[in-house]
Amino acid sequence: MFKKFIQTQNFLKILRLKSKKLSINSRNKGAAFERQIANALIQDLNLTNPVKRILEQTRTKELPDLTLGNWCIECKAYGTGAEPRPDWWDQVLASSKEENLKPALVYKFNNRPIKVRVLASCINSNISNNLITVDLLWPDFIQIILELFQEDIELHEQNFQA
Numbered sequence: 001m002f003k004k005f006i007q008t009q010n011f012l013k014i015l016r017l018k019s020k021k022l023s024i025n026s027r028n029k030g031a032a033f034e035r036q037i038a039n040a041l042i043q044d045l046n047l048t049n050p051v052k053r054i055l056e057q058t059r060t061k062e063l064p065d066l067t068l069g070n071w072c073i074e075c076k077a078y079g080t081g082a083e084p085r086p087d088w089w090d091q092v093l094a095s096s097k098e099e100n101l102k103p104a105l106v107y108k109f110n111n112r113p114i115k116v117r118v119l120a121s122c123i124n125s126n127i128s129n130n131l132i133t134v135d136l137l138w139p140d141f142i143q144i145i146l147e148l149f150q151e152d153i154e155l156h157e158q159n160f161q162a
Helices: 002-044 084-095 138-148 152-158
Strands: 065-069 072-076 100-107 115-119 133-137
Touching: 002 065, 002 072, 002 138, 065 152, 072 084, 084 100, 100 138, 115 152, 133 138, 138 152
Parallel strands: 072 100
Antiparallel strands: 065 072, 100 115, 115 133
16 A cells, blocks of 8 residues: 555656646747747848847736737747637737737647738738738748838837847
8 A cells, every 4th residue: 555655656746747847848949939930030031130039028927929010929839739729819919909019929830830820900901800810821921021011120120229
């Protein structure tokens, strides 16, 4: 009986350690994905100034991972799945509300391409319903930024602080 108790206790201890390790690895994976997206924005938009991660977002709930001009960008990398979780979208909406920023959820699942969810009204001002979203492949999002949101690129380059 005592041997069974010890085995159970060891199992629970191992389970807690694995859980802790998973959350640390998950945090590292998230930070690495944020850096990947920041670097992709610099390269794909030909920016001269870096896109910096907002490190306070780990302590303050309603801050985005990245900003580009008036875009509030939340980055999520996840193992399995195909559709972003609703709370991810809620998070980027909350982050973008305070300063009236445009929300963008950049997400990636293992073995899937990077996608970006935005409000349809951000792309087309004739759409007044703020519940309609559009999911874009990364290259399409970049092309839309280049063609429709040049002012956000300029704002990023002007407001950069080292």
